[in-house]
Each structure stands twice: as structure tokens, then as C-alpha cells.
Amino acid sequence: MTKGRGTDGSLLASLxxxxxxxxxxxxxxxxxLPWWITAAFIVCGVWRFSIEKRRRPVxxxxxxxxxxxxxxxxxLATYSTISGVGPxxxxxxxxxxxxxxxTRQRRDQFVLLFISIFLVMSxxxxxxxxxxxxxxxxxxxxxxTAWLRISSPGAERPRRSFGTSGRLVMYAAPLAIAMWIFFPxxxxxxxxxxxxxxxxxxxxxxxxxxxxxSSLSMSDxxxxxxxxxxxIPEPRDRYWxxxxxxxxxxxxxxxxDPYAVRALEQVVYNGRPVEYTVTLEPTRxxxxxxxxxxxxxxxxxxxxxxxxxxxxxxxIDQRMAYDAVSFLxxxxxxxxxxxxxxxxxxxxxxxxxxxxxxxxxxRAEHGSDAAFVExxxxxxxxxxxxxTLQPPALGSDSVDRFLFDTRQGFCEHxxxxxxxxxxAAGIPSRVVLGYQGGEVNPMxxxxxxxxxxxxxxxxxxxxxxxxxxxxxxxAVAPERIEAGRSGSMFDGVAEAWGFSSPSMWVYExxxxxxxxxxxxxxxILGYGPENQDRFMDWLxxxxxxxxxxVLLLIGWTMGLLxxxxxxxxxxxxxxxxxxxxxxxxxxxKRSGQVPAVGETPAAxxxxxxxxxxxxxxxxxxxxxxxxxxxxxxxxxxxxxxxxKAVGAMPRFASAARAQRTA
Amino acid sequence: MQSGSTLEKLPIGDDxxxxxxxxxxxxxxxxxxxxxxxxxxxxxxxxxxxHLLIEDLPGLxxxxxxxxxxxxxxxxxxxxxxxxxxxxxxIVGVSVFxxxxxEFEFQPGPIFSQLILADEVNRATPKAQSALLESMEEYxxxxxxxxxxxxxxxxxxxxxxxxxxxxxFPLPESQLDRFLMRLELGYPNEDNERELIIGExxxxxxxxxxxxxxxxxxxxxxxxxxxxxxxxxxxDYIQALVRQTRESPDIDIGLSPRGALALAAxxxxxxxxxxxxxxxxxxxxxxxxxxxxxxxxxxxxTTYRSAAELCQHVLDSVAIP
Numbered sequence: 001m002t003k004g005r006g007t008d009g010s011l012l013a014s015l016x017x018x019x020x021x022x023x024x025x026x027x028x029x030x031x032x033l034p035w036w037i038t039a040a041f042i043v044c045g046v047w048r049f050s051i052e053k054r055r056r057p058v059x060x061x062x063x064x065x066x067x068x069x070x071x072x073x074x075x076l077a078t079y080s081t082i083s084g085v086g087p088x089x090x091x092x093x094x095x096x097x098x099x100x101x102x103t104r105q106r107r108d109q110f111v112l113l114f115i116s117i118f119l120v121m122s123x124x125x126x127x128x129x130x131x132x133x134x135x136x137x138x139x140x141x142x143x144x145t146a147w148l149r150i151s152s153p154g155a156e157r158p159r160r161s162f163g164t165s166g167r168l169v170m171y172a173a174p175l176a177i178a179m180w181i182f183f184p185x186x187x188x189x190x191x192x193x194x195x196x197x198x199x200x201x202x203x204x205x206x207x208x209x210x211x212x213x214s215s216l217s218m219s220d221x222x223x224x225x226x227x228x229x230x231x232i233p234e235p236r237d238r239y240w241x242x243x244x245x246x247x248x249x250x251x252x253x254x255x256x257d258p259y260a261v262r263a264l265e266q267v268v269y270n271g272r273p274v275e276y277t278v279t280l281e282p283t284r285x286x287x288x289x290x291x292x293x294x295x296x297x298x299x300x301x302x303x304x305x306x307x308x309x310x311x312x313x314x315x316i317d318q319r320m321a322y323d324a325v326s327f328l329x330x331x332x333x334x335x336x337x338x339x340x341x342x343x344x345x346x347x348x349x350x351x352x353x354x355x356x357x358x359x360x361x362x363r364a365e366h367g368s369d370a371a372f373v374e375x376x377x378x379x380x381x382x383x384x385x386x387x388t389l390q391p392p393a394l395g396s397d398s399v400d401r402f403l404f405d406t407r408q409g410f411c412e413h414x415x416x417x418x419x420x421x422x423x424a425a426g427i428p429s430r431v432v433l434g435y436q437g438g439e440v441n442p443m444x445x446x447x448x449x450x451x452x453x454x455x456x457x458x459x460x461x462x463x464x465x466x467x468x469x470x471x472x473x474x475a476v477a478p479e480r481i482e483a484g485r486s487g488s489m490f491d492g493v494a495e496a497w498g499f500s501s502p503s504m505w506v507y508e509x510x511x512x513x514x515x516x517x518x519x520x521x522x523x524i525l526g527y528g529p530e531n532q533d534r535f536m537d538w539l540x541x542x543x544x545x546x547x548x549x550v551l552l553l554i555g556w557t558m559g560l561l562x563x564x565x566x567x568x569x570x571x572x573x574x575x576x577x578x579x580x581x582x583x584x585x586x587x588x589k590r591s592g593q594v595p596a597v598g599e600t601p602a603a604x605x606x607x608x609x610x611x612x613x614x615x616x617x618x619x620x621x622x623x624x625x626x627x628x629x630x631x632x633x634x635x636x637x638x639x640x641x642x643x644k645a646v647g648a649m650p651r652f653a654s655a656a657r658a659q660r661t662a
Numbered sequence: 663m664q665s666g667s668t669l670e671k672l673p674i675g676d677d678x679x680x681x682x683x684x685x686x687x688x689x690x691x692x693x694x695x696x697x698x699x700x701x702x703x704x705x706x707x708x709x710x711x712x713h714l715l716i717e718d719l720p721g722l723x724x725x726x727x728x729x730x731x732x733x734x735x736x737x738x739x740x741x742x743x744x745x746x747x748x749x750x751x752x753i754v755g756v757s758v759f760x761x762x763x764x765e766f767e768f769q770p771g772p773i774f775s776q777l778i779l780a781d782e783v784n785r786a787t788p789k790a791q792s793a794l795l796e797s798m799e800e801y802x803x804x805x806x807x808x809x810x811x812x813x814x815x816x817x818x819x820x821x822x823x824x825x826x827x828x829x830x831f832p833l834p835e836s837q838l839d840r841f842l843m844r845l846e847l848g849y850p851n852e853d854n855e856r857e858l859i860i861g862e863x864x865x866x867x868x869x870x871x872x873x874x875x876x877x878x879x880x881x882x883x884x885x886x887x888x889x890x891x892x893x894x895x896x897x898d899y900i901q902a903l904v905r906q907t908r909e910s911p912d913i914d915i916g917l918s919p920r921g922a923l924a925l926a927a928x929x930x931x932x933x934x935x936x937x938x939x940x941x942x943x944x945x946x947x948x949x950x951x952x953x954x955x956x957x958x959x960x961x962x963x964t965t966y967r968s969a970a971e972l973c974q975h976v977l978d979s980v981a982i983p
Contacts, residue, residue: 581895598978600943632939633891 011109012052017146018109019045022096024139025116028123028132029089034078037094040071044097051101059101068098089122109150116143130513130520141169174560182553184546185529206285208245208431208456209252210398210412222281223435223454224289225518226447229275232440237328239292239457239469240449242434244307246344248423250351251398253416253431256306267308269295271329279321279521286311289434289449291326292469298323307430308332308467319521334466336428344428344461347420354400355417359424369427369462373470376421380414380475383407387477411436414472415456428461432469444515580629580639583646587622590649601626614649621645679883682875683709683935686734689871693730693864694723696854700845702935703952704731704819708880709887709931712842712924713798713818715783715956720823722847726864728779728819735880736873737776738813742794744786746829750793754803768805773797776813776877780820784830794818795837815880835915835959842924843952846970887934892926892941895983899946900925902980907958910976912966915959928953943982950977 022045030038051058059067071094072082079087096115103109120139124132144165149158224240245253274291288302288310299322301313336344347356362379366372384407391409394401399420402413409417415431422429436455438447457471523531532549541548588595588604591614595604605623609616625642632638683705690701704727707714716724725741732739742753755771772778773794780794797803798818802811820841823830838844850858858864875883900922908916917925926941928949933941936948954976955969966972 596978597981598947600947600982602942602944627942628939631893631896631942 011103011106014106014109014146014150015049015052015103017149018103018112019049019100021113021116021139021143021146022100022119024142025119025123026093026096027139028127028135029093029119032086032126033090033093036074036078037090037097040094041097044100048100048103058104064098064102067101068095071095071098085122085125089119089126092119092122106150110147113143113147113150116146128525130517133524137169141165144168171564175557178553178556178560180527181532181535182549182556184549185527185532205433206243207252207254208412208416208433210394210402210409210416221451222514222517223283223449223451224278224280225521226279226438226449227277227445228447229277231274232447233274233291233328235437237291238436238438239432239455239471240289240435240438240453241292241294241432242287242289242309243311243432244305244309244459245431245433246307248347248416248420250348251396253419255309266333267293267295268331268334269293269327269329270331271327273325273327275323275325277321277323279319279518280316281319282317284315284317286313286315288312288316288322290324292328292432292434293330293332294324294326296325309432319525331466333461334464336461336466341428341461344430345423345426347423352397352399352420354397355403355420356424358403359421362421363425369425372425373422373427373460376418377470377472377475380418380472385409385414385476387473411456411473414476415458418458418470418472422458422460430459430467432457432459436471441511441515441518443512444518446515446518448514580626580642583639583642584622584626584630587626587646587649590646591619618645618649622649679875679879679886682879683883685874687935689734689874690727690730693867693871694727695857696850697723697727697847699948700727700847702932703843703845703949706928706931706935706949707843707952708735708815708817709884709934710842710924710927711815711884711888712928713820713840715820715822715838715841715844716847717822717824717844717956718847722849723864724821724847725779725781726868727847728777728821730868730871731819732777732779733868733871734874735777736876737815737817737880739777739779740772740775741779741781742772743781744783744790746785746787748786748790750790753790753793754797754805757806766806768808768810770810773803774810774813776815776817778816778818780818782823783820784822784832786831788831791831791833791837794820795833795840798840815877815884835957838956839918839920841956842928843949844956845952883934887931888927890930890934890941891939892930896929896941896943896946897926898983899943899980900929902983903946903950903954903976906976906980907954910979912961912964912972912975913958914961917954917957921954921957924957925949925953947977 022041026038026041048058050056072091075087075090075094076082079090081087082091092115096112096119099108099112099115103112117140120136120143124136142165145158145161148161148164243255246256247254273295276291278289280289288297288299290297290310293308294304294310297310299312299320302310302322303313305311333340362375363369363372366375386408387410388408389410391402391413392406394406399417402409403417403421419429419431433454433456435449435453436457437453438449440447455473457469457473459467459469461467527535536549541552584601591608593604593608593611593613595601599607601623605619608614608619622642622645625638625645628635629638629642687701687705690705691698694701704714708731714728716727718724729739729741731737742748751771753771754773755769757766757768759765760767778794783791783794793803797812801814801816802809804810822833849855903925904917904922906916907913910916925946929941929945932949933945936942936945938945951970951973954973958969958972960966960969960972964972966975
């Protein structure tokens with residue numbers, strides 16, 4: 001087709017199917033793509049369709065090149081890179097949209113369907129939820145249907161296409177399952193998906209600057225799930241220790257090097273151990289969460305830092321499960337060096353003068369450190385402090401502003417203010433970030449800790465006691481600690497947004513879905529080398545190495561193919577039908593006669609019999625078997641009979657000839 | 663499904679219905695003598711859910727064949743004698759005003775029967791003819807705006823005198839197409855004619871025979887016949903024949919796709935009647951003239967004098983795959 005000529009409208013029937021397949025495969029990407037790519041996608045789809053509808057020409061090569069270039073630059077401008085899942089899928093999506101407007105022939109639509117499959121696959125790099133699988137199957141089904149529609153435009157009814165594509169997907173399923181089960185799993189994959197560092201999401205960040213955030217978004221996303229082996233700790237004991245912030249510059253708290261010292265020996269554990277398994281969602285951070293205070297854990301490359309924080313030497317960029325043992329009763333660092341004392345009492349001299357003054361005053365009023373701590377807690381409890389997720393912004397001297405002016409904040413504000421007060425009064429203190437709470441899923445029996453459970457609390461060091469956990473937020477909003485999530489989640493927030501608490505069945509549905517999700521994670525997504533070996537073991541295969549797995553896979557595939565081909569042979573019947581024709585031609589040749597055009601085998605047989613050159617029985621047998629084998633209901637016995645009769649023929653023929661000559 | 667290891671075993675269909683069909687064929691053979699092929703074709707036509715046109719000179723037993731078919735198969739039977747003053751209402755029926763009830767009441771015409779003998783169909787005007795032919799196509803009639811469904815099964819056996827006789831309205835090609843088959847009975851041979859003369863009166867003989875099949879059995883047989891196996895080479899054969907009718911210089915208008923479908927359906931039914939486990943080339947050849955004869959338009963300069971000859975010529979020029 002030359003440039004400038006209008007389209008002939010021949011794609012009008014199949015184009016909607018292609019568009020549908022593309023749209024379905026784009027679906028999972030939409031929440032992550034910049035809005036303009038989705039918009040461009042829709043525009044290109046509508047544009048291409050109207051071109052076809054009005055028989056207009058597709059845009060010129062120059063125009064398309066210009067568009068492609070600008071879209072490429074647009075992606076580059078949005079992400080400032082073109083590598084990674086985000087920019088990659090954005091590029092893929094926008095290029096699919098652009099490919100659409102240069103689609104001229106049926107062939108081009110197949111390319112688009114290939115791109116659709118690629119789009120669907122790439123969405124799995126980003127997320128693999130429970131619903132991803134049915135969606136994937138649906139997408140493949142729709143793409144296959146589109147494929148069939150394009151292959152037979154107009155001739156086939158849509159219902160038939162749907163049926164065929166459903167059958168195709170079903171045929172593929174056993175093979176896919178076999179692949180999934182038997183394909184050797186490798187503990188450390190050869191490749192890794194490049195993660196988008198910019199999109200890391202976690203309720204816990206590496207630093208804390210109360211006052212910079214004026215509203216905390218409540219994410220219901222799961223941070224980690226915990227399965228306890230024994231008794232589940234009380235809500236007030238559910239402090240999931242993450243990282244420890246030690247340095248304060250007047251505005252922002254930061255952590256010191258977590259890899260500096262191994263600190264395990266500084267902890268003395270008492271009481272009974274709590275054993276549990278944590279399934280941590282990827283955080284793209286190094287922090288590993290465990291119940292305060294962890295004693296042992298089996299996650300590789302994970303060490304306890306100098307402030308008893310667990311850190312991994314590489315970021316957690318995929319879901320990880322680890323067993324851990326914690327003790328709720330412990331002591332750490334009963335002895336603190338003078339250097340350490342200085343380090344944990346450092347407050348910048350230049351900021352928050354009012355707070356430092358208040359600390360000095362209060363410390364002077366109260367005789368001991370313990371009494372001072374109690375007084376501060378009482379102050380938070382009794383004076384007009386409010387717990388809110390939407391505190392006003394604080395600006396510089398944030399602690400001063402918070403303690404004396406706004407008096408509204410969430411855990412970070414209280415933890416920060418408390419630590420500064422302590423330090424100003426000469427009491428070593430630090431901030432711990434992690435999660436507090438967690439709800440037990442009655443369906444799965446496991447505990448869910450959500451991003452909205454993220455929490456900040458303090459540790460102060462007292463002589464002879466070591467570091468003690470103290471949570472100033474509990475003085476302000478005790479229900480936040482006692483009841484866990486729902487208390488804090490809906491206090492103020494829900495009313496402010498005009499929600500009422502969700503009804504019970506919504507809650508139950510959520511719990512049920514989460515239980516299902518947990519199983520999904522454990523068995524489907526977590527089907528790694530260990531699960532595979534365990535499953536092989538269960539199947540009775542000892543010591544499954546990768547060769548055995550590959551052999552099993554091949555065996556299964558071969559078996560499947562055998563079953564399928566056997567079924568097909570049964571259905572379509574028949575050894576090859578033309579074998580009957582070949583045998584019959586042999587018979588005709590040996591009979592010495594030539595059937596006339598249009599003479600049926602039966603008529604030919606009659607003629608042969610009237611000429612009496614061959615025994616009537618032979619002719620009848622061959623004709624009968626041939627008719628049945630070639631035209632009758634498929635049945636191999638007729639072919640055998642035909643073969644036998646034709647094979648026995650020369651003897652008859654020569655005998656007949658011999659008789660005549662004699 | 664079944665293994666036809668011997669010829670004697672009947673491979674297809676419900677045995678009871680099959681046996682009834684065989685009995686029907688045999689019984690018909692005792693009434694209409696020496697016309698075994700035509701009887702097989704007529705039965706095939708009914709099994710293929712087709713309508714039958716019998717065309718021949720008067721007095722060759724056309725009416726007798728239709729009557730005995732109805733009788734033997736246990737179908738309700740009406741005869742419509744087509745004349746030049748026949749009106750559509752005489753066929754489909756008419757609404758009559760009942761004074762005592764104060765409303766119109768529909769009086770069903772003779773068309774509401776399972777087997778209609780439309781005698782001398784070419785004697786009626788095209789208007790009356792089309793009333794019949796439309797009901798054949800639609801299996802329903804519309805009277806006074808009401809659509810009435812015809813009984814099931816519904817067959818029309820029409821007879822026609824050859825068109826060169828005086829006072830006839832020959833059916834146009836498009837309407838001939840509605841008949842699955844056209845048969846010619848032909849004269850009986852001498853032995854059979856002799857038996858006809860000295861033997862029992864055929865009409866009273868017909869009175870004496872009982873139905874050997876039922877409409878239900880016929881419906882089941884129709885289903886079984888339609889499901890008969892047709893092998894790929896046979897489909898090729900049908901296509902080759904159809905192509906030949908379209909390409910032959912002796913034929914102006916060849917078989918339409920509907921004609922090809924009719925050929926396949928008729929061949930299946932014939933194979934069923936003949937106890938073949940699948941459609942044989944012989945079945946196609948047997949029905950070919952009956953199915954194709956009235957659908958072909960011979961070329962003006964053709965040397966073949968009759969449709970039968972023309973059809974035989976087509977058969978003789980196509981190799982059997």
C-alpha cells in the first residue's frame with residue numbers, strides 16, 4: 001500500500017478485537033503508568049479506529065517518527081531513565097499505542113498481539129497477586145480470541161472463536177502446570193528484576209523529621225505476616241523492632257552505621273522465648289523486623305547492629321520468610337561508656353531552646369531521672385496533647401513548636417520530643433522505628449502487620465537497668481498501643497473523612513482474602529527450591545537434583561503429548577485413509593481392468609464378476625473392505641481385511657490365469 | 663462407536679426403527695412393483711426431510727406411491743387435487759364467521775397433515791402453487807395474520823405431468839428447487855405389468871396394509887440418517903460433481919450450494935436406507951439424477967435429450983476420489 005492512500009476498511013472487523021486485547025493487557029499497568037501514557041494509548045486506539053472507519057490514510061512516516069521520538073523523550077523526562085520496570089513498561093505501552101497507528105494489514109495486528117502478550121508478562125515483574133493469575137489467564141484467552149478473530153475475519157462467529165481459544169488455553173494448562181512444578185528452581189536466580197528505587201514504599205523510612213510531614217497517609221498494605229508457634233503476645237507487647245535513630249540535628253533524626261559493631265553479646269535475655277515466622281513483604285531497605293528483642297533469626301546476611309537493630313547487607317527486594325526467636329524480657333548495655341553517654345545525650349545547641357530549658361527545669365524539680373521521666377510522661381498525658389494523623393507543619397525548631405504551640409502530632413512527634421527532652425536533661429535516649437501492633441487473622445491464624453501499624457518509640461538508658469523501652473505515644477493515646485490498629489486508624493481519621501467504621505462483614509471479607517493471600521504467597525509465589533524439594537519428596541522422589549527434575553518435566557511433557565495424540569487418533573480415527581486407496585489401486589492394476597471415469601467400486605466389481613476373471617469372493621471381499629475402509633465409519637479392521645485380501649490376490653489371479661491356459 | 667465387522671450387522675440407528683424402515687421398504691415393494699430404486703429414493707427423500715416431486719405421464723402410479731408412503735409410514739394424509747381454479751384458501755384453510763359464537767373460527771385446510779399429496783401441481787395457477795410451496799419452505803402458514811405451525815413431520819409429495827401437456831403452469835426453477843428430489847417412475851416391465859393386471863386391485867390392497875412405522879420413528883430415523891458418516895473423499899466427490907455441473911458446456915446453470923447440500927443430505931439418507939456404514943460413491947450416484955435433474959438448466963445446444971441423460975453424463979465425467 002502506498003503512502004497517502006486511505007485504508008480499505010478491511011481491518012474494521014478485527015480491529016476492535018485487537019484493541020480489546022491491548023486494553024486488557026495494559027490494564028495492570030495503568031495504576032503505575034504516568035497518566036499521559038494511558039491517555040495517549042486511548043487516543044491512539046480511538047484515532048486508529050476512526051481512520052479505519054472513515055477510510056482515511058494512516059499518518060505519514062515523518063509524523064509517526066516525530067511522535068515516537070517525542071514519546072520516547074516524554075518517558076525519559078518522566079522517569080529520567082529508560083531502564084527498570086517502570087520506564088520499561090511505560091515505553092512498551094507507548095510503543096504499542098504508536099504501533100497501532102501504523103497498523104495497515106492483518107500481519108501488523110499480529111505484531112500488536114505479540115506486544116500484548118509481552119505487556120501482560122511484564123506486569124508480572126511488578127506484582128504477583130492472587131488475582132494476577134486469573135487475570136493472566138483471561139488476558140491470554142482474550143488475546144488468543146483476538147488472534148482467531150483476525151485469522152478468520154467475519155467467517156467465524158465470535159462464540160466459536162471464544163470456544164476455540166478457551167480450548168487452546170485449556171490444552172496449554174497441563175503443560176504450564178508441569179513446567180511450574182518440575183522446572184528446576186534455583187536458590188539464587190541468574191537474573192534479577194531491576195527495582196525502581198524511586199517507588200519504594202514502606203511505613204518505615206531511614207530518617208525521621210517530624211513536622212515536615214503534615215499528614216500521614218494510612219496505607220492498608222501488608223508490611224509482614226507473622227505465624228507464632230506458641231502463645232501470641234499481648235497487643236501491648238507487639239513492638240516490632242526495626243531501625244534505631246541516634247543522631248539528631250535539631251530537625252531530623254538519622255541512624256548511625258548499623259554494620260559497625262556486632263551487639264548481640266550486649267543483650268541478656270530472660271523469661272520465655274517467643275518463636276515465630278515472619279513473611280516480610282519487599283521493602284527495598286536493609287531493615288529486618290522482629291519482635292522486641294530478637295535473640296536468633298535464620299535470615300541470611302542479617303546481623304544485629306550496635307543498637308540491636310537487625311540489618312541485612314543487601315536490600316530486601318523480594319518477599320522473604322524467616323524464623324526468629326525473641327524474648328519480651330531482656331536487658332541491654334547495663335554498662336554504658338562515657339563516650340556513648342555523650343553520644344546519646346547530644347542535642348544541637350542552636351535549636352529548640354525552649355525545650356532544652358523546659359528539660360533542665362523539670363529535671364531540677366524532680367529528684368531522680370526516673371521521677372523526671374515519669375513527670376514528662378504525665379505531662380504528655382495530662383496536658384493538652386492530641387494524637388492526630390494530620391498535625392500542622394512545624395517549620396524550624398520543630399520540637400519547640402510542637403511542645404509549646406501546636407501540641408498535635410503522631411508517634412514521630414512524641415518520640416522526637418521525648419528523646420530531645422531526655423537528652424537535654426542528660427539521660428541517654430534514642431528513637432526506635434518499627435511497627436507496633438498487628439491483628440490476628442481468625443481465618444488463617446496468622447498475624448498481619450500493616451504499613452499503618454508503623455510506629456516510633458523511644459529507648460532511654462538508666463543506670464543498672466540499661467536501655468528501657470518507653471513509648472510516649474501511649475501516654476497520649478493509650479488505645480493506639482492497647483487496641484492496635486483499628487483504634488488509631490479510625491480515631492479522628494475516619495470521622496474526618498466522613499467514614500463510619502466498616503461493617504463486620506467487610507472486615508471478615510478482608511480477613512478471608514488475606515488468609516487466601518497468605519496461602520498463595522506461601523505455596524504459589526513461594527514455591528522455591530525448598531518447596532519444590534519438599535513436594536518432590538512428597539511425590540516419593542528421593543534426592544531430586546535438577547537432572548531428575550528436567551527428566552520428570554520431559555517425561556511429563558512426553559506423556560501429555562502421548563495422551564493428547566492418542567485421544568486425537570481415537571477421535572479422528574484411522575490410520576491414514578489413503579492407504580486404502582493405494583491398496584485398491586493395486587487391486588485394480590492386478591485385475592487387468594480399468595474402471596471407467598465415474599464407475600463406482602461396486603459397479604466395477606459387478607463388471608469384473610460378469611467377466612469372471614477373478615473369483616467373485618475375492619472381488620467382493622476387496623470391494624467391500626475398500627468401501628468400508630475408505631468411506632465407512634473409521635475402523636482399522638477393514639483396512640486389515642483389505643490388505644489381507646489384496647495381499648492374497650496374485651495367487652488367485654495367477655491361479656485363474658493358469659486355469660485358463662491349461 | 664460400532665464395528666461393522668460384517669455386512670449383515672446393521673451398523674447405524676436404533677434397531678427397532680431400522681427394522682421398521684426395512685419393513686416399510688419391503689411393503690412398498692409389494693404394492694408398487696419393480697420400482698425398488700424409486701422406492702428407495704422416495705424413502706431417502708423423506709429421511710432427508712425433503713419434499714418429493716414425482717413427474718411422469720398419467721397412470722404410472724404416482725398417486726399410488728404417495729398414498730402408500732403415507733399409509734406405510736403411519737402419517738396423516740391429505741390429497742389436494744390441483745386445478746386451474748384452486749385458490750390458496752383451499753390449501754391452507756380459511757377463517758369462517760360463526761354466528762352463534764360471534765367470532766371468526768379458523769378452518770384448517772388440507773395442508774395441516776403430515777403427508778400432502780399435491781396432485782398435478784402444475785395444473786393450478788402460480789398463486790395457488792406458491793401457497794403450497796411457501797409452506798414447504800417455512801413449515802408454517804400465515805392465515806389472517808396468524809402464523810400456524812404445520813405438523814411434524816411434514817412432507818409434500820407433488821405430482822406433475824410433463825410440462826408439454828396442455829393447460830399447465832410449469833413450476834419455475836426457483837420453486838423446483840424446493841423439492842429435494844424429482845423422480846420419474848416410468849413404465850413397469852412386462853412381468854410386473856402382467857402381475858398388475860391379474861393381481862389384486864392395488865387400492866384395496868392398500869386398504870389392507872397396516873402402518874409399519876410411526877411419525878416418531880420417522881423423526882428418529884431422520885436424525886440418525888443426518889448423523890451418518892461422510893468421509894472426506896466423499897465430500898471431495900460431491901464438490902467435484904458440483905464443479906462439473908458449473909463448468910460443463912452442456913449446462914447453463916449448475917448446482918447451487920443449496921443443491922450441493924441437498925446432494926449430501928440425500929446421499930446420507932440413501933446410504934442409511936441401503937445399510938451402508940458411511941456414504942458410498944454409489945449412494946451419491948443413485949441420488950444424483952433425482953437431486954440434480956430438476957436443478958440444472960441444460961444449455962440450448964446440448965445433445966442430451968433428458969435431465970437424466972445429462973446427469974449421467976456428469977457422473978461419467980467425474981472421477982471418484
